[in-house]
Amino acid sequence: MEEKEYPTFDEEENVGKVNEPVVEYKATGSGYEGAVVDDDPIMSDDYDPGIGPYTMEELNARIDEAEVFIEKAEKGDWSDWVSSEEMTTRLYQQFPWLR
Numbered sequence: 001m002e003e004k005e006y007p008t009f010d011e012e013e014n015v016g017k018v019n020e021p022v023v024e025y026k027a028t029g030s031g032y033e034g035a036v037v038d039d040d041p042i043m044s045d046d047y048d049p050g051i052g053p054y055t056m057e058e059l060n061a062r063i064d065e066a067e068v069f070i071e072k073a074e075k076g077d078w079s080d081w082v083s084s085e086e087m088t089t090r091l092y093q094q095f096p097w098l099r
Contacts, residue, residue: 053059069080082090092099 053062072079073081
């Protein structure tokens, strides 16, 4: 059986070269700004899972609310929290296929 010879590549020659499609980027005055190309046919561009936050005010309100719950827990009031076992039980009740 005849042995095939495969081409050899000089690694030094290829250092620093990349094969990225140039059309994915658009030039701006300050360099390159990555342009995201979304070709996902399954998810529409206007999909919104509704979980936000959408503004800084909403974000800060959520942080403030979480801090209140944390402070209460630090003082011994765990009524706003559930154990991981209880959360797992709730998930399995709501989504039985997770088991």
